[in-house]
Structures are given as C-alpha cells and as structure tokens.
Amino acid sequence: MDKDEPWHRFSAPALFTQALLQYTSVPLTPTAIKYWWRGQATAYILRLNTNSLAKIRQLRRDSSLHHGFTIGKNSNGLENVAVPFPLPAHSFSMHVRHGDKSSEMRLIPFREYVEEAEWFAKQNPNSFHKSAFLSSEDPSVFEEAKNITSVTFDYGLTSPNENWVWYMSKIKRMNSGPIQQLNAFGSRHETTISWLLQLFISLECDGYVGTLNSNWNRLIDELRCVWVDKCMHPYLEVGDVVDWSNYHW
Template sequence: MAKQSPLKVAFGAIFFMSICFFLYNFEAIGTTSTTSRSKHIESLDTSTTSSSTSLPTSTKPKPTNVKSKKPAAASKTNKPSAPTIDPKNLDVEQIEADFPMGYKNPRTWFQPLPAPNERNLLQILTAEQRELLPSLASQAQLSQKQLSKINTFYGINREGGWQDHIESLDDDGLAPLTKWAQKYVYDHQHPASCEGKTFYILEEKTPWYGLGAAVRVIFRELELAISVGRILVLDPKNPPGGHLMSNDCGEYRGRNASLECVLEDITSCAAYATPENSVREIPPNTVPGGNKFVPPLPAVALTMYMKETGLALSGAFLRYWWHAQMYAYVFRPNPQTLARMVEMRMNKTLHTAVDTNVRDKDGKAKLHTVPFPLPPSTLSMHIRHGDKAIEGRLISTRDYIVTAERFILRNPITYRKRAFVTTEDPGAIEEIKKTTGINPVGTAYSNPNWYWSYSNIPRFDGSPFQNLRLSVNRTDAMIMHIMQLWMAVECDAFVGNRNSNWNKLIDSIRCTLMDKCRAPYLDAGYSADWLHFP
C-alpha cells in the first residue's frame, strides 16, 4: 500500500471528527426538540383523558444528560390550557367559525372594550359641539328617498299602478332587465286590444299547495302561455288558490274565491276567453326553442346582456332570473289588499320587538313597539320549518342565527344584530326571544346582543293550511302573511333558505318590486337542495 502523506492523514482525521461532532449535536437537538414538542402536545391535548400523553415507544427520544420531567398525570386539579371540547360534537358552523373549539386569544389586548360613557363625554364637549349632535344622529334614519320607495311599495302616496312603481326604482338595485321584463309580461297579459287573441285557461291543479307554491304553479303555466303566444286566464269556475281564501272573498266581484281576491288580476282579457279560442293544456314539448321555462325573447335578451358584461350565461342563472320576474308579476297585491296591509303594518299591537341588551329587574328582555319602516341595517330572517321536513332538510333556528352572526362579524360597520323574524314555528319565536347571541367571544358587533322583531300572529309548526285554519277569516290571514313578506323586504340584508318557496318569494320581490337586489342574501341551507329545482 502506498504511504499516505502526513498532511492528507491530518485532513482526513479532522474531517472524520467534524462529521462525528455534527451527528452528535444533531441527535441532541432533535431529542430536546421532540421532548419539548411532547410537553406542548400534552398541555393542549385535553379533548380526551383516555389518550396517552407520551410519545409512542418507537419514537421516544433517547436519554440525554439533561433530565426531563415525566408528564403529569391528568387530574381534576390541573387546569387545561383550552376548553375540553370533542370536535365530533361540533357542527359545521362551529368548526368553521372564527373562534373554533373555544379558542381564546391569550394576548392582554384581547379584552372586551367598555362602551363609551355618554354622560361624561357630553360634559367634555363644548356647546358648539353639542349643537352638532342632533343632525348627526338623524343620519341613522332612512333618507327621504328610501322612505318614499317603501311607502309606494305599500301603495302609500303612489301615483299609478305597479308598473309606475317599478319604473321609479333605481336600475342598479334591480335584477338585470327588470323594468323591461315586467313591461314585457304585463303587455302580453294586458294587450291594447283583446280581440283576436288566443288563451290558455288554467284551473286548480294542486289544491294541497300553500301560497308560495301556488304562485309558482301559476307562473310556470304563464311561462308556457307566453312561449306559445297565448294569454293566461284563471278558470272562473275552478281558479287556482281558491282553497287558500275564504269562500266569500270573490263575492263582491261576482267571482269564485281565487288568488285574484288579494292579487292583481293576471289579465285584462279574461272575458274574451271562449271554448273556441282557448286550450286547457299546453304540452311542454310544443314550446318553441325547447325551453319550457323561459320564453325565447327573454332568454336571448339576458344572453346578450351578459355578453355585454364579458361573461357567459349559465342555464341555472337564466332560469332563476326569469322565475324572479314571474314571481314579481304574479305576486302584486291589489289596491284593496295593500290598504289592508297598511292597516296591519301600522297596528302597534300587532308587532313586538325584544331587546336582549336591556333587562328589567326580573331579568326579562325589554319589549318595544316596531316602527314603520324598520330601522336601517335590519336583517330579514325567515325560518322555514313546518311541513318542509317532508320534502327537504330542515335548518335549525340556531343555524339561521349563526349564519347571520358570521356575516355581521365580517361587516360590523354596516350591519347590526337586529332582525325581523318570520316563521310558522312558534318554537322558533320562543327561541330567538331567549337568544342574546351564539358566538361566545366578544367581537366588533355594534350592539352586543340581539334585537329581535316579529309579528304577533297565530302560528302552528305544520302546513300552510293548518296555519290558515288558526284564523276565522282565511283571506285576512293570507293578507297578514303577505304583509309580513313586505316587512321582510323593508330590511337591508336577508337570511333564509332558498329550498323554501316563501324564501324564494322574498329573494325575488326584493330584486324586482324593490331595488334591494345588491343587498346580501345569506342562505342558511344547502344549495344542492334547491339549485336546479324547476
């Protein structure tokens, strides 16, 4: 073997010793880190006391010169660093919430801030500054323009009919092409002359449906009539929706009970329909263009509109948009209904507000009257329970509230914990009255606890018919429910579940008969339950 030079031997020895030293320190650092990490895991793992708090045998660190303390056994006296919560017991909203599993920020600044002391602050202000306060406070009220729109929505001080009201609304707050679409349907059903027209006579097909579903049936048939060029007429002998009204509701007009007792006449040409110029069925496969849901002209019009925005049009959006237009045309209260709705709306004994921020000496929430209109930043919350369980998943009252709170938490400057609640479930009303909030952590809400409003009407957690039977006069009860829908549209944000026809009505009316389509709509349910429903 060739003799190695002393210099190479020295370098080799130094290199070998460096490698050994590096490996030794790497192992020591890893062992210390693992031990520290094990201790940290032990302090956080409080979701169960049956799990082992030490590392598995195969991954235990090797002994070092530093003595490590053994993990302390779980005991009742040890305070956990986080609440004991099993994630399996939490629902989706809790897991996804901003404070999951009871997380608390340990920083000193994460403390609830005290409310300002108005009395003390007023003493600091100058007289000139105090003079500014009334005008600044008045900005919390609705503007005259907003108040005027809500008045005409109820028919108060309105000049003309529904078409005039729609024309007075701001285009930016309406669904696309609403003014044109409403005029298009109205002109089809109210031509300048009824002579020579053909008709589609619609009789009652679904006597078990409630109001929202009955309206949906009518506009589905109206879509077919428009597509084939016929005017829709309600059968005078067996009109749709008569089962929802009192039997005598049409007597003053010499007609049978129908939805036209409370809604505008669907056409001005009903007297011209005869057996010779009418049909009683329109097969969907006879509709031109193959789209039984949207007539050709509106379909092309919205397609071109979307092209101008640089976006493609989906079939789901086309149908939802057109259905909103149909809801708006069919669901227009007539002048007599509007007058009765105003009487009910202004009746202070018919509505109650519960302020859970203020308690009396017995600990009960303070009650208030409900103003007209509802204050700005009020949320509409329609909780659909009852017989909806037959055809879909019910959303708990709590989940509706969670949906609202998560939205307000992300928009604390604009929205408040104030809601107007509609529901057929008396249990939901009792639950909200006791609910100050769901999120246990103090946040940037403008008011700490909820301020609830609702109407004092008979309720039964069942079908629409069971609710109508609670009133002596079914027509008046129906008007009461329509009035509640109008109150919902007074609001500035909307919480609901589009799997419900009534929630679809709220969503549609706010975008067509009022210009609140840019206001947030928060669906507490599941899109898969309603997205492609015909």
C-alpha cells in the same frame, strides 16, 4: 332532483332573454337566466290590487300588531322595543321554515340562522347590525329568540351591537302546513293578508337569511330583486345543498 323532469326543460322566453343580455357584461348561463326570469314572472303574477295593498299598509302601520324585544344590557331581562316603519337600516330578515317541510328537507334549527347572521354582521359591522325581523309558522322559534342574545365565536371580531334585537308581528301561528293553518284559523282572506304582511316586512330588511328549499324564502329572494331595489344585498343560505340544489327550475 331528476334532470329529466319536464320543468328542467323550461327556459325564459327568447324576447326577455335577449333584452336581459343587452344589459349584462358577461354571457349568462341558461340556468342563471331562468333564475332571473322566475323572479320577474313571480313579481308580475303576485301583483296585488289596490284594496289588498291598502289593507297591508294599514296593518303595517298599526303598532299594536307588532312587537320587538331585546335583552337589557344591565338587567338581563327582556326589554320591549318599538317596531318602526320601515324597519331600521342594517336589519336582517329571517324566515324560519318548519311545519310540514320536514318531508322535503332537514328542518334548520333557528340557532343556525342566528349563527349565520351574526357571523356575517361581525365581519361587516359598518353594514349590518344584530337586529332582525323574524317570521315562522313555528311558535317555539319566537320563544327561543327570547334566550338568544348573541352567539359566541368572537375570534377577535367586532360585534356591531351587544345583543340581538328581534322584531315580529302578532299573528296566528301553528307548526303545520299552510293548508292546515288556513283550515284552523278561520278567515282564509285575513290569514293570507297577514302572511303577505310578513312578506312585505321582510322586504324592508337589508339582509336575508333563509333556505331556497322554502318556497316562502324563494318568494322573498325573488321579490327583493323586483319589487324593491335590493338585489345586490346579501342573501345567506342556511340549508343543506342537497335540499336546495336545482333551485333555478
């Protein structure tokens, strides 16, 4: 990304910068301040009205709209799992950005998300479990999840639980860009609400796996620090550095 581009000259407003620095124990860099400010501004701009929030809550509480499964320990077949509200503690959020994003970055295979999360869970078995809320525009990701029970690199590490538990919503999906999806799915209002529902469910999680070159993953990363008190929770980056560097702009 060219550092001479106009957005690299942007900075957080002085008033907010001064307020932030009153509560920090170290002198923050300008880019760190800008990263913080983007989250604050995003959370403010994205405030939803009462009707939208009520609709999202209604959809979240409708158990028929959500589905979970795991691999049975004895049967080796799929076992349905209820999707509680909120999601169980120690769960990960995994948003797998595919679709038209290949024009901007290497599309990260779903398995790489799972490897990153499982490695972290095995290092922290008291803090994280092998359970995740899965979101993506790519239907094949959800089919692949049916065949991923664990990732083999034990090295003597303790697995918190045997097989992955996957949670997801039953929404329309098409492996393309958002505009193409909006045009194909009919009601733009209902489609947008269903996407925001995915965002809210992601914020129920305790760990986050994604890439900051995805604007949706950036939304999750920003809003977890403002809308919910999860800024100190781990975010695991799976993207190539060359794709998400200068993410503070």
